[in-house]
Every structure is written in C-alpha cells, then in structure tokens.
Amino acid sequence: MRSIEVSDLFFEEPLGRKLIPAACFPAANKVPISAGTCASVHVLRLSRAVTAIFAVLECRLTFWTSHRKLRRVNRRHYDRDNFMRQIASGSGGLSLEGCEVMNSNEHERQNQFLARFLEMEHALRGFVRSQVPRIEDAREVMQETAAGLWRKFNDQDSLEEFRRWAFGVARYEAMAFARDRARDRHVFGEAVLELLAQEAEAAAVEADAEAETLEQCLRKRPAAQRALIDAAYAGGARIDELSRAAGRTPMAFCKSLHRIRMTLMDCMQRTLDGEAARS
Amino acid sequence: MKDDSRWELVQLFLDGLASEDESLELAQALESDPQLRQDFLAYTRLDGNLSTIVRSEAEQVIPMDSQRRSGRFI
Numbered sequence: 001m002r003s004i005e006v007s008d009l010f011f012e013e014p015l016g017r018k019l020i021p022a023a024c025f026p027a028a029n030k031v032p033i034s035a036g037t038c039a040s041v042h043v044l045r046l047s048r049a050v051t052a053i054f055a056v057l058e059c060r061l062t063f064w065t066s067h068r069k070l071r072r073v074n075r076r077h078y079d080r081d082n083f084m085r086q087i088a089s090g091s092g093g094l095s096l097e098g099c100e101v102m103n104s105n106e107h108e109r110q111n112q113f114l115a116r117f118l119e120m121e122h123a124l125r126g127f128v129r130s131q132v133p134r135i136e137d138a139r140e141v142m143q144e145t146a147a148g149l150w151r152k153f154n155d156q157d158s159l160e161e162f163r164r165w166a167f168g169v170a171r172y173e174a175m176a177f178a179r180d181r182a183r184d185r186h187v188f189g190e191a192v193l194e195l196l197a198q199e200a201e202a203a204a205v206e207a208d209a210e211a212e213t214l215e216q217c218l219r220k221r222p223a224a225q226r227a228l229i230d231a232a233y234a235g236g237a238r239i240d241e242l243s244r245a246a247g248r249t250p251m252a253f254c255k256s257l258h259r260i261r262m263t264l265m266d267c268m269q270r271t272l273d274g275e276a277a278r279s
Numbered sequence: 280m281k282d283d284s285r286w287e288l289v290q291l292f293l294d295g296l297a298s299e300d301e302s303l304e305l306a307q308a309l310e311s312d313p314q315l316r317q318d319f320l321a322y323t324r325l326d327g328n329l330s331t332i333v334r335s336e337a338e339q340v341i342p343m344d345s346q347r348r349s350g351r352f353i
Contacts, residue, residue, distance in 0.1 A: 122314075122324060122328060125324070125328070126321075126324030127320065127323070128321055128327070129323035129324070129326050131294040133292055133293065133297065133302075135293075135330050138327065138330075139330065142327075166323065182283045188302075188306045189306060191310055192306050195316060196316060196326075197321075199313075199317060200320050203321075203324075205319060206326050207324055211324075211328045212325060214280045214332065218329075220324070229333060230333055231331040232339050233329050233330045233334065234334060239294045239295065240296075250296060251296075254291070257294075258290050261326070264325060264329075265322070265325055
C-alpha cells in the first residue's frame with residue numbers, strides 16, 4: 001500500500017526525477033537532445049500523470065463507497081460500529097486524511113467479506129443470542145465472532161462454505177465466552193449447540209427479511225410499548241434493575257416484554273406472508 | 280408453542296433469569312423438539328434485531344458533512 005501525495009501529480013518524487021534524463025533539459029546541460037528521447041520522456045510523464053490521477057480518483061471512490069456503506073449500515077441497525085471501524089482502520093481504506101490507496105486485492109477482499117457477512121449477520125446474531133443468556137454478552141460474542149471472521153476470511157470460499165464456517169466460529173466464540181466467564185451452567189451441551197447451529201444456518205436466508213420487517217412492525221407499536229422496548233434494549237441494563245425502576249417484579253416485567261415481542265412476531269409473520277402472497 | 284409452559288423457560292433463559300435446572304430443562308426440550316428449536320431461534324433473532332435497531336437509533340449517525348470538512352481535496 002502506498003500513499004498518494006499531491007506531489008505525485010507534479011513529478012517531484014525521486015522516482016519521477018530518475019525517469020527524466022538530464023538530457024531533456026538542454027538549458028541546464030547545454031547538450032542537444034534527440035527528438036526520440038524527448039518524445040519518450042513526454043510519454044513517460046503523461047502515463048505517470050494519468051496513473052496518478054486514476055489512483056487519486058480510485059482512492060476517493062473507495063472512501064466514498066465505503067463511507068456510504070457504513071452510513072447505510074449505521075442508520076439501519078448498528079451496534080457493530082466498532083467492528084466496522086476495526087475493519088476500516090485495519091486496512092487503511094477509510095483514511096481520507098492520508099488518502100491511502102488500497103491494494104486492489106485487499107479492497108476486493110474487504111468488499112467480499114462485507115457482502116457475505118452482512119448477508120448472514122441477522123441469522124448469526126440470532127444464533128449467538130440463543131447461546132448466551134444476557135443480551136450484552138451476546139453483543140460482545142457477536143463482535144468477537146465478526147472480528148475473528150474478518151481476521152481469517154478466505155475470499156476463495158464459496159458462500160456456502162463461508163456460512164458453515166461463520167456459524168462454527170460463532171459457536172466457538174460463544175463457548176469460549178461461557179468458559180471464560182464460568183457460566184457453563186447456562187450453556188447448552190454440544191448436541192443442542194449442533195442442532196441449533198444447523199437450524200440457524202438453514203434460516204439464514206430469511207433472517208435479513210425478518211430484520212427489515214421488524215423495523216416496520218416496531219413503528220406500529222404504541223408509544224408505551226415502544227418505551228418499554230427502548231428501556232429494555234438501549235441501555236444494557238439488567239432486567240432486575242429495569243423492573244425495580246418500573247416498580248414491578250422481574251417476572252411481571254419479563255411477561256410484558258414477552259407479550260410485546262410476540263405481538264411483533266405476529267406482525268412480522270403477517271407482513272412476510274402478505275409479501276410472499278403478493279409475489 | 281405460545282401457550283406451552285416451555286415458552287416460559289425460553290423467556291427466563293433469554294432474560295438471564297433461568298436457574299441451572301431451568302436451563303437444563305430447556306436444553307432437553309430443545310434437543311427433542313424441532314419445532315421448539317425453530318421458535319426459539321426465531322425469538323432469539325427477534326431479540327437480537329430489537330437490540331440492534333434500538334441501539335442504532337440511539338446512536339448518532341456519523342455526519343457526512345464533518346467527514347467532508349476533514350477531508351482534503353486534491
């Protein structure tokens with residue numbers, strides 16, 4: 001990876017000087033030069049300029065598309081921004097200050113990873129959530145999973161291979177988390193994990209549509225229900241703390257939340273069925 | 280599924296309130312009942328997605344203008 005500087009456009013870097021023979025500057029050297037030599041120098045300079053301009057344009061385009069992708073993702077559903085920033089900063093692709101030009105292979109690899117990861121993110125998140133009792137912990141496991149996937153991503157893998165591998169990594173991270181936190185008592189055994197992973201993998205295709213439908217359904221809920229959802233999910237507070245603040249027992253609080261979730265599930269099912277019928 | 284007593288175990292598990300015995304009971308139920316597994320996963324996806332949506336709405340979106348200003352036109 002190399003940096004593009006303004007000077008590249010004006011041939012002030014050492015390489016540019018070397019490419020231009022002294023014979024091209026008759027005023028300084030007082031040596032006549034052949035027309036052929038000067039023509040080749042001009043061609044060199046021209047091709048260098050074109051290359052530099054394209055490199056700068058590509059750099060800005062890389063930044064622009066990556067930034068748009070991040071914004072779209074952030075706007076829709078993002079607590080994974082740390083992960084994305086990690087990807088971005090790790091490859092240097094979003095640094096406009098330095099405006100580094102990504103190696104095209106690395107750029108392609110990042111795009112492939114994002115496309116595949118985003119395609120199954122909702123299913124992966126649901127699977128991770130099924131393994132970890134607390135939502136904050138699930139978020140942490142999800143970030144570890146995503147970071148692990150990016151570190152060892154093989155762009156030669158097919159989508160199917162990536163999916164299988166991603167669920168394997170998620171399962172490994174969930175188990176590692178449970179082991180680290182000594183919460184084994186709440187973690188399912190290998191057999192259940194395997195069954196859940198298979199089911200989650202099979203449902204990966206529908207998970208994305210579910211997430212979009214959920215946003216629509218959530219907008220239809222009354223303000224009081226929405227406030228309860230926000231309280232339960234936004235701050236990362238524990239259920240017992242939230243219920244105490246609301247003057248209710250944890251069980252009563254959970255039941256209210258559960259009723260809202262079930263209403264949302266019904267709404268999603270109706271919406272998805274309606275869309276399927278229309279198409 | 281919605282009226283099943285096992286549904287309560289699902290809620291308790293996902294709200295972090297399940298005891299060791301209840302977690303074990305849920306594990307056994309999940310192992311033996313494919314429909315419960317599907318419902319459980321649909322519910323966990325919903326739970327994960329709710330968390331993501333609520334959090335993303337609470338977070339400030341990176342303003343495009345500030346990115347432009349910090350950039351350097353070449």
